[in-house]
Amino acid sequence: DGGITQSPKYLFRKEGQNVTLSCEQNLNHDAMYWYRQDPGQGLRLIYYSQIVNDFQKGDIAEGYSVSREKKESFPLTVTSAQKNPTAFYLCASSRTGGETQYFGPGTRLLVL
Amino acid sequence: SQQGEEDPQALSIQEGENATMNCSYKTSINNLQWYRQNSGRGLVHLILIRSNEREKHSGRLRVTLDTSKKSSSLLITASRAADTASYFCATDILAGGFKTIFGAGTRLFVKA
Numbered sequence: 001d002g003g004i005t006q007s008p009k010y011l012f013r014k015e016g017q018n019v020t021l022s023c024e025q026n027l028n029h030d031a032m033y034w035y036r037q038d039p040g041q042g043l044r045l046i047y048y049s050q051i052v053n054d055f056q057k058g059d060i061a062e063g064y065s066v067s068r069e070k071k072e073s074f075p076l077t078v079t080s081a082q083k084n085p086t087a088f089y090l091c092a093s094s095r096t097g098g099e100t101q102y103f104g105p106g107t108r109l110l111v112l
Numbered sequence: 113s114q115q116g117e118e119d120p121q122a123l124s125i126q127e128g129e130n131a132t133m134n135c136s137y138k139t140s141i142n143n144l145q146w147y148r149q150n151s152g153r154g155l156v157h158l159i160l161i162r163s164n165e166r167e168k169h170s171g172r173l174r175v176t177l178d179t180s181k182k183s184s185s186l187l188i189t190a191s192r193a194a195d196t197a198s199y200f201c202a203t204d205i206l207a208g209g210f211k212t213i214f215g216a217g218t219r220l221f222v223k224a
Contacts, residue, residue, distance in 0.1 A: 041216055042216040043155075045213070088152075097210030098143060098206075100145065100160055101145075101147075101157065101202075106153065108152075
């Protein structure tokens with residue numbers, strides 16, 4: 001069953017806490033992406049990776065960090081430096097950069 | 113300002129009617145894609161149109177691209193209540209590697 005998965009579906013963060021969102025794909029895609037979506041808004045690119053062990057900042061990278069140690073995995077850490085983390089986070093992958101992106105179901109992050 | 117901007121922001125129609133959504137962008141693109149998002153879910157890819165193409169069809173969907181006007185349109189014919197969703201255009205540009213920029217979306221409501 002091929003696809004892209006995200007976990008957890010809901011995540012609660014306490015003040016000053018770092019949290020990590022998981023994204024896994026078994027599509028053998030080289031490129032992976034993280035987006036943030038605020039209510040009623042479009043997607044804003046946080047980070048993207050075109051190949052293992054390489055990633056680039058998107059438009060709103062401050063307060064976030066990523067790693068790409070394996071082709072299948074692209075975890076996103078929301079650090080305490082991100083002052084307004086409440087949002088819907090979407091992970092996507094594509095065969096290569098600039099091709100059709102396949103999205104996971106999303107993780108909704110809430111601050112306690 | 114946004115690279116991709118959809119128009120209208122919201123559209124309400126009766127089942128059976130056609131729905132037309134427009135997307136305008138500012139810089140040269142490699143591809144333009146349309147995605148659909150049901151509330152609280154990930155995005156689903158609908159159609160990709162390359163910069164050297166003018167029109168593509170997929171079932172009840174028709175996409176046009178006018179690179180001279182930097183605009184695209186998505187037409188959904190014979191709409192159904194199940195078409196109710198947000199529709200996003202995404203432009204793929206070459207900027208130190210491929211980068212995809214999403215618009216804010218058009219919210220379509222199809223009344224049964």
